[in-house]
Amino acid sequence: MTLWTSAEAAAATGGQATTDWAATGVSIDTRTIETGDLFVALKAARDGHDFVQMALDKGAAAALVTHRPEGVAEDAPLLIVDDVLSGLESLGAAARARTQAKVLAITGSVGKTSAKEMARVVLSHQGRTHAAEASYNNHWGVPLTLARMPQDTEFAIIEIGMSNPGEIEPLSRLARPHVALVTTVAAAHLEAFEDLTGIAREKASIFKGLEDAGTAIYNSDIPADCLEVVEAAAWEAAKIAFRVGADEAAQYRLGNVQLADGTTIVEADLRDIGPLMFKLNTAGRHFAANGLAILAATRALGGDLVQGALDLGLWQPPAGRGTLEHVTTDPAREETVALIDDAFNANPTSMTAALEVLASYTPVDNVGHVVKGRRVAILGDMLELGADEMAMHAAIADNPHMTDIHLVHCAGPRMRALYDALPEEKRGAYADIASDLAGQATRLVDAGDVVLVKGSKGSKVSLVVDAIRKLGHPDG
Known part of the structure; x- marks a missing residue:
């Protein structure tokens, strides 16, 4: 179904269409562009104008640009505007209005x-x-x-x-x-x-x-x-x-x-x-x-x-925001690790919520190398918290749900404040960077454990999630 004709898009943006075209979608990324999309050549880390020809080669219906990029044919389907982001905003406003x-x-x-x-x-x-x-x-x-x-x-x-x-x-x-x-x-x-x-x-x-x-x-x-x-x-x-x-x-x-x-x-x-x-x-x-x-x-x-x-x-939570899966470490014996992937974002409020979730799960005893199943938290830095960030990290040790958590592994310089504040019996492994903690995955968790991995996206604690997944075969 047509989403934008060249005439509609030109009227919405005040731009000039070089040819008649019809778009069935809108895209800003040539890696995911689909046939019939209008490619929007935004400037970010790279200038989208550098990818216009690639977008057209992949089947884009047209490209929203400020000029015809070098190497793009004179008769290429384009919508030329003064500013690409402003043009996209105008398209959005027109779509909302109609x-x-x-x-x-x-x-x-x-x-x-x-x-x-x-x-x-x-x-x-x-x-x-x-x-x-x-x-x-x-x-x-x-x-x-x-x-x-x-x-x-x-x-x-x-x-x-x-x-x-x-x-x-x-x-x-x-x-x-x-x-x-x-x-x-x-x-x-x-x-x-x-x-x-x-x-x-x-x-x-x-x-x-x-x-x-x-x-x-x-x-x-x-x-x-x-x-x-x-x-x-x-x-x-x-x-x-x-x-x-x-x-x-x-x-x-x-x-x-x-x-x-x-x-x-x-x-x-x-x-x-x-x-x-x-x-x-x-x-x-x-x-x-x-x-x-x-x-x-x-x-x-x-x-x-x-x-x-x-x-x-x-409803199920989006990936990395509290999703639960089971990693099968021994298919013959049906031994699994319950993995809660909450590695997309973190702040003190969401950390409290995640720890409560972990505390609500019941681990499985007598299936792993550790006789008692455990609730294990693997925590990466919470970012963009300002001047009191170290105190906010240390305060996690006093979270009431910590009583029900058996072991805490930490990654990142800010989480060092938590690690130092934890009682000795709850301290697991510590690493300055998440990739080093990921390299220890086999020693972080055991069959029967319920494992929470949480941190800000920039902490890269998601690497630990990937490492735990590689211990077996996800079946949930």
Whole structure:
């Protein structure tokens, strides 16, 4: 199905099409480009203009450029604009303007990608739903997601992230959501802000892009000064605002949450409806809060709340964000290691949530070289936390869930602070870099263990995940 004709794209961007063409998709990467895509020649680490001919050779319908690159034929299908990123933004704005879709925008220090995927699962069972296939939540990811949106979309989910102040509001204004959600406010990217309330203000700026009569939804289980900031911003911008959380004032109140060996049972109370229960087929108290927020958003978008609660059970976390798999170390004896891959991102809030998940699992005794099965945490550095980063790492030793964790391996100079703060009996291996820890994989874990691997993406602790997988054959 045609997504953009040359005439439509030229009208949207104010650019000039060199020929008539029709695109069925939009791409910024020649490695994943598909036949019929419009290739957008962005400038990043490399200038996308250097790859225009490659894109055309791979079947691109046309390329969005500022000029005809050297070596590209004069009759090549191009859309020439003054600035490529601005052109992509204009495509995104035009795509948003021509659809009747109800739009949900999501941000938060923790959980926005998981929440986006929950929303995709729920809403896709209630109408034609569009969302990015990855975490396309920055200055090019949001317009790209919008530019890819088919005109007949009924629900659109836009994830919006930030690294520095002032990034969220313009992206929200581009997306023009009917419902905007802040999953939480926590110490992530703290080095770019004076304090946590600065992060709260930035996250709450998502509400400024709301359409008239829009709905703001926010997690109320955050520090009081941050809640004050978020709540004020919500009511300033939205016609309706909903609190989601465990506090008594929450319209969507989170009640009892039970974690047990890979499942989460959630009891909630909806002020104008009554009690509600739903189940997630993965463990995590933070997932429970996000699930309830997505149900609130579904209802605000005009969806079926009860059907959504049922469909949440179909959701699984994205790769590297708490996924569970079993690595078979001895197929003949059916010996496995349960591996929780949470190596994509980390901050103190998500670390607490991950440790609670690990503590909820039951290891298997009498199957490995170590008689008792263990709960093992393999932790890499949490990055971008600012001046107090070492204290934040050391404080993990006092986390209440540490009582139920048998062994902790650490990688990275920041995690050294945790390693030194741990009691001797919980200290496992330490390495300055994750690759060195990965080289010790056979000594880090044993059959019967439940193993959590968590750290910021830049810590490269995912190398340990890969090393553990290579100990056997994943079957889960």
